[in-house]
Structure formats: structure tokens, C-alpha cells
Amino acid sequence: MKAVIFAGAKITDYGFCKEYLEDTDILICCDGGLHHTKTLGLTPDYIVGDFDSVSREVLEFYKEKKVPIYQFPTRKDETDMQLGIRLALEKGATDLILFGGIGSRFDHSLANAHLLLWLLKKGIRARLVDQNNCVELVDKPITIHGKVGDFVSTIPLSMMVKGITLTGFEYPLTNRDLALDDELIAVSNVLAKEEATIYFTEGYLFVIRSKD
16 A cells, blocks of 8 residues: 655655656645645645644645544654654555655754664655655665666665675676775766666665756
8 A cells, every 4th residue: 555645845846746646545744745735736635743834724725625634732752754654554554655854954854764764674665755866775685767877876774784786887886795884885876777776685775866
């Protein structure tokens, strides 16, 4: 089951959203994320948050549509994004697309990236996406498809990612280890083919597809 979750980080170009919205089973908005669905003309299935960052007019617009709303106090342990993720899991989602989770607040962006590990350990696939990035955390080999020239970075989250072999890239690696505390961080590799593979034997690895 696929869930798309909108949080409140700024989105200036919505063109990237279309491909990720296809085949969505559940659409959840977190607080200020309602501005994004309003712009896109979408009606979420559920709304969560403390509603300190959404305008009253937009919130009332969706209240009139009778969308189920889960309101929480401003003083809480979870971010609004976390609340949306928990609700998606309660509804049975196994594949999450997280919009509006990469923004000007680095602490929020980093926290959302680290939530990918919590989700991965639960067997949930999750991607943190904005107009320039698609961030996924993996613990097993992965094949990716794209255009020749696309940027792909492979950055360790665990202290060590062992046995990395990259094929289909301009800068290949063969059976190399990447350490979290090493200077080799494998940023801005480039697809040399439309299909490329990232193989490794152990660890947690961020696979980040980016564009300028």
C-alpha cells in the first residue's frame, strides 16, 4: 500500500510530484502541507498536526470537505511529519513518499532523513523527495534506472558499509568499504548507463538522486 505524505517545507515547482502521486492509496497532509495539496487541487484522505503553520482559510476549506482531522497540541514529542508517518503505518502503508520534508530547517531535514532508518527497520520503503532530490536508505543491493548523466550519491549512514560495487556509473567502485568517519563519501557519481546497480554486503546506505 502506497501513502503520500505532504509536510510543510517550501515547494516552488510542483512538476516533480506527478510521477510520485501515481497509484497513491492514501494521501495524508501534515499541517502546512495543506498549502501544497490546495495548490495541486488535491483532497487528502487524512489531516494531522498542531496547525501552527497552516492558514485558517486553508484549514477551513478542508474542514468543509469533511476530511478526517487529527489535531495534536503544539507541545508534543513528535514532529508533524512523524505524526503523518505513524498514521500511514496504522492504515497499513508499506511504501511512503515524503514531500515537504526537505527545507530551510536543516534539523528537520536531517531528522526526516534519519526517520528513513526507523522505517527501513520496520520493512517499510520510504523516499524523501523534493524538486531536486530523491533520498532513499537501503540495506541491500539496488538497481536504479535513469538518464545518462544523472547524479547519484552513495553515502553511508552506518559506521561501515562493506563491499560496495558500483556498475553502470562513470566512477565505478569494486568491493570497497565506505565508512561514516572516512573522507571518501562518494558524492556526485554520474550514471553512465540508463540502468546501474549498487551492490554491497553489509550496512545502511543513503542512495540520493539529485539534480542542480
